[in-house]
Amino acid sequence: MTDSQSAAHALTPAHILAHQVRTAARSAASITDDALARIARGNPPINALTQVFADHARARAAHIDALVAAGQDPGPLAGVPFAIKENICTTFGLTTCASRMLEHYRSPFDATVITRLLAAGAVPIAKANCDEFAMGGSTENSIFGPTRNPHDHTRVAGGSSGGSAAAVAAGLVPFALGTDTGGSIRQPASHCGCVGLKPTYGRVSRYGLVAYASSLDQCGPLTTSVRDAALIAAVLCGPDEHDATCSPAPSPDLLTRLEEPPESLMFGIPRQLLHPPAGTATGNSPGVSHALALAIKKLEAAGAHVKPIDLPASDHAIAAYYLVATAEASSNLARFDGVRFGHRAELSPGATLAELYRRSRTEGFSPEVQRRIMLGTYALSSGYYDAYYLRALKVRRLVKADFDAAFAQGCTAVLMPNAPGPAFRLGEKTSDPLSMYLQDVYTVGVNLAGLPAISVPFAHEIGPDGTGLPIGLQLVGPAMGEAMLLRAARVLEKLA
Amino acid sequence: MSQPSTTAARQLTEADVLHVAHLAQLDPTPQQITQYRAQLGSILAYVDRLGTLDLTNVEPMSTPLEATLDLAAPQAADAPTPPLPHAALLAMAPAISHEHYLRVPKVIGDGGAA
Numbered sequence: 001m002t003d004s005q006s007a008a009h010a011l012t013p014a015h016i017l018a019h020q021v022r023t024a025a026r027s028a029a030s031i032t033d034d035a036l037a038r039i040a041r042g043n044p045p046i047n048a049l050t051q052v053f054a055d056h057a058r059a060r061a062a063h064i065d066a067l068v069a070a071g072q073d074p075g076p077l078a079g080v081p082f083a084i085k086e087n088i089c090t091t092f093g094l095t096t097c098a099s100r101m102l103e104h105y106r107s108p109f110d111a112t113v114i115t116r117l118l119a120a121g122a123v124p125i126a127k128a129n130c131d132e133f134a135m136g137g138s139t140e141n142s143i144f145g146p147t148r149n150p151h152d153h154t155r156v157a158g159g160s161s162g163g164s165a166a167a168v169a170a171g172l173v174p175f176a177l178g179t180d181t182g183g184s185i186r187q188p189a190s191h192c193g194c195v196g197l198k199p200t201y202g203r204v205s206r207y208g209l210v211a212y213a214s215s216l217d218q219c220g221p222l223t224t225s226v227r228d229a230a231l232i233a234a235v236l237c238g239p240d241e242h243d244a245t246c247s248p249a250p251s252p253d254l255l256t257r258l259e260e261p262p263e264s265l266m267f268g269i270p271r272q273l274l275h276p277p278a279g280t281a282t283g284n285s286p287g288v289s290h291a292l293a294l295a296i297k298k299l300e301a302a303g304a305h306v307k308p309i310d311l312p313a314s315d316h317a318i319a320a321y322y323l324v325a326t327a328e329a330s331s332n333l334a335r336f337d338g339v340r341f342g343h344r345a346e347l348s349p350g351a352t353l354a355e356l357y358r359r360s361r362t363e364g365f366s367p368e369v370q371r372r373i374m375l376g377t378y379a380l381s382s383g384y385y386d387a388y389y390l391r392a393l394k395v396r397r398l399v400k401a402d403f404d405a406a407f408a409q410g411c412t413a414v415l416m417p418n419a420p421g422p423a424f425r426l427g428e429k430t431s432d433p434l435s436m437y438l439q440d441v442y443t444v445g446v447n448l449a450g451l452p453a454i455s456v457p458f459a460h461e462i463g464p465d466g467t468g469l470p471i472g473l474q475l476v477g478p479a480m481g482e483a484m485l486l487r488a489a490r491v492l493e494k495l496a
Numbered sequence: 497m498s499q500p501s502t503t504a505a506r507q508l509t510e511a512d513v514l515h516v517a518h519l520a521q522l523d524p525t526p527q528q529i530t531q532y533r534a535q536l537g538s539i540l541a542y543v544d545r546l547g548t549l550d551l552t553n554v555e556p557m558s559t560p561l562e563a564t565l566d567l568a569a570p571q572a573a574d575a576p577t578p579p580l581p582h583a584a585l586l587a588m589a590p591a592i593s594h595e596h597y598l599r600v601p602k603v604i605g606d607g608g609a610a
Contacts, residue, residue: 108584202564215559244571247564319543330520337521339598344590353601358523367531370522374513375536377520391546393556400557434538450560479563 111208287461
């Protein structure tokens, strides 16, 4: 066990901190100072946080303490420090997307998720590392360098919200914001041993998230407990006039009935995971297979119902996902041209506008981002649109239909892994992009279907050197079904 | 949900890579072109598996919003809202001209040749 691991979860959970501040049992100022001290001590070995806003955080905390002293409501997250993924716009600090392209970018506005958390009394204290423009699954592809897993510094934190997950797991902050386009909240949460919630597409405003793939992106919290995830999601959810894709449904009550008896829940398990076809293997590591089997056994023993389900289209989800996501990325990232914002190449006099575009983009984007832009451009180009992009959209329909059928059969949630194995070693997959993409086998279908899903820490896999590596399990719920999903997650959390 | 396996690299020519780079406004080095050719070829060979599926009568799904929104209904009032201040937008620009304009290379004549 490393020093960072021993510190994991030592920070008091967000719901308790908020209660302490609201009842004047503890000041927001002391909580902020404690978090700043933890960051100073615990961040350097793991490189989870990229910018720390000490003065800004202390000023916010003083404001919260003044509200409490004046007898005013400081909000449900009063005085709770949090970190923000680098691709979420803030008027304080920089919003770099971990890219040279936006290395010096200052946003003129706050994302809606930030506005809401500020109104709820939370205290933004740092920005968190990620893969450039959220494109990656390891937080190695960043101008800030890689984030290291708090449980084993030779391994990745997962990604793309790896800095957010590692910061929470190492006890630097009680919660962090991440974004999830193909598993970027759930997979790092699983690898680092924290809870990660990806809400239904449309539940949380995307205003102020730097767009990667607009029909897939969604923002959500990484926390130390399911209760904290519910508390923070309740603040994040709800309509937003700045985002036309945001549902008009009001934020749901996620806390009142969080403690649901297991007997009322039915967990669907993909049949391919229960009974792999003869002559094949699931491809999961022993720890992941064991965690899933143990969860099924404990759920049944607790009185929950378990039902085999079929997700046949999921075999094609990665292929469909990487066509849809990169096609949307190629369009979204066209805005970076060296003219309105972002990196601008230094060119000799007489250079053309086209040269400015090409040089600025080539210098500003890393090879991984360029690769995805080119793949998406190819999929949308004349002669290939029908064969790639259109077919991918049809497979997307089938992926969603499989999940819908499981819920129509009475499943409360679908239970499956987040990734085929625990955190892999730094550098292990950087030279082979496809092998990195294939790690997303359990997460991308959820984004294609637009469903809510959550990763809950459940077990550990003992690595070759005896280090315990966290394994999280994933629960997927029906669209807009966050309340029931969180109840199921709470049941799983108690059985871990 | 069996584990996917990688497949053989698809034949992608250097001209293909250059064409896509041109469309994407990118300017890769010869070394990068070689690398992208192999990597994109391998990814395309993998996604080619979609070609084996019978997708007759399956409607494409471009957004999951159909589950959460009435897409036929107006999503927002058709009314103007104040934009971000001019100065805030200019402050983001890497180069401006005459205090009020974005600076770009000459585009008239042969300046905009792509």
